Amino acid sequence: MLAQGLVDIQKNAPLILVDLKYSTTDNFFGKDVYGTLEKAFLPEAVAKKLRLASDSLISKRPSLRLMVFDAVRPHKVQQILWDALDSLPVNVRKAYVADPAVGSLHNYGCAIDLSIYDVSKDSLLDMGTKYDYFGYLAYPRKEIEMLAQGLLNQEQIDNREVLRSIMIQAGFMPISSEWWHFNSTTLVRAKQDFSLIN
Numbered sequence: 001m002l003a004q005g006l007v008d009i010q011k012n013a014p015l016i017l018v019d020l021k022y023s024t025t026d027n028f029f030g031k032d033v034y035g036t037l038e039k040a041f042l043p044e045a046v047a048k049k050l051r052l053a054s055d056s057l058i059s060k061r062p063s064l065r066l067m068v069f070d071a072v073r074p075h076k077v078q079q080i081l082w083d084a085l086d087s088l089p090v091n092v093r094k095a096y097v098a099d100p101a102v103g104s105l106h107n108y109g110c111a112i113d114l115s116i117y118d119v120s121k122d123s124l125l126d127m128g129t130k131y132d133y134f135g136y137l138a139y140p141r142k143e144i145e146m147l148a149q150g151l152l153n154q155e156q157i158d159n160r161e162v163l164r165s166i167m168i169q170a171g172f173m174p175i176s177s178e179w180w181h182f183n184s185t186t187l188v189r190a191k192q193d194f195s196l197i198n
């Protein structure tokens, strides 16, 4: 990764926590598919934006930390994630895992999956679902509906809003189907400006 011009995000921002889920068996398909990749890497420009988000979070709420679940994701792993969800029709699957034929922003180091950890309570904030819960409960665009149906509570939505606001302020963009996923640019720009990581 270093040879490909990426930086270890914790070198740049030591207060960011990392639990790289695809480097463990604690993920939606139960396999470690990252092998020797055990740290979260990003292009320097993206890592700098993430540092801004982390600094902003800590200045507002000193006991909170960003907890990164995924950063750059090799393209060959994108195919593994895509195949792991093959029980879903392709048009539904695309909302949860980017089609490897098109590419994911993660494959260029231009997307991050993350949550917030409270060091004073030694636990993650309650976001209403686990990471990689693939369904409407995780959809930012369905939050009002899920609240009205009593499937999410206000605290869970407020916690997501803390994450969204500091990420948006730092220059990231949320997506409509996963509360944990943020893009730093568009796929068209990523293909122009960054290298595909394999």
Ligand SMILES: C[C@@H](N)C(=O)N[C@H](C)C(=O)O
Residues within 6 Å of the ligand: 070, 081, 094, 095, 096, 097, 098, 104, 105, 106, 111, 113, 132, 178, 181
């Ligand atoms: C698989 C999930 N963590 C994720 O990152 N999904 C987006 C859509 C992606 O694969 O780019």
Ligand SMILES: [Zn+2]
Residues within 6 Å of the ligand: 070, 106, 111, 112, 113, 180, 181, 182
């Ligand atoms: Zn993601």
